[in-house]
Amino acid sequence: MPIFQLQHDNFDFPPVSLAEPDGLLAIGGDLRAERLLNAYCHGIFPWFSEKPILWWSPDPRFVLFPDELKISKSMRQVLKKTPFTITVNKAFKDVIRHCKTSPRAGQDGTWITSEMERAYTELHQMGFAVSVEAWQDEVLVGGLYGIRMGGCFFGESMFAKVSNASKAAFISFVQSDPQLKIIDCQVHTEHLESLGARFISRDQFLSITRENMDIFQ
Known part of the structure; x- marks a missing residue:
């Protein structure tokens, strides 16, 4: 199937059913808020390390349902000791910066470009991008961020400076x-x-998110 080229002045995406087997759907465009929000509404997200921007919609999709959350015995012991203070939206810029700069095994660089950092900070200011922070002795030691639309959370990245901090968050x-x-x-x-x-199928994922996004209510 062809890889679709997005136009600067058009925020529409091709049907996700036309994505490549690896999930790649389109290239190009930009990270303006309108385009990003339209992407998430249709099960699409950007993931790239340098231009052009790559847009993805994998099938199957890797998800977690809250009632299926698994907490290991060892993690329960960690949480019982309450070593972390957890907050929401207290330090979004710090969380995304740590996600951008924290070294990761098997990766030489980061996919969180400066352009992406600015774009998601704008979405945070609009009320869509959310951060969760883990603090230890008033120091930020872990966290995560993503996009929240109604009952759906689209996770983007997490980091941990201390063992189990991102898991706790x-x-x-x-x-x-x-x-x-x-x-x-x-x-x-x-x-x-x-x-x-x-994993669930992309069709199931889209059905669930459409039912639980405020934008479709």
């Missing part, structure tokens, strides 16, 4: 929000699989 976020129906993990990681994330 994620678990607290999932457990403390009864309105949350689905967490989009986008692509498979062993870290999220250990917490209960699993």
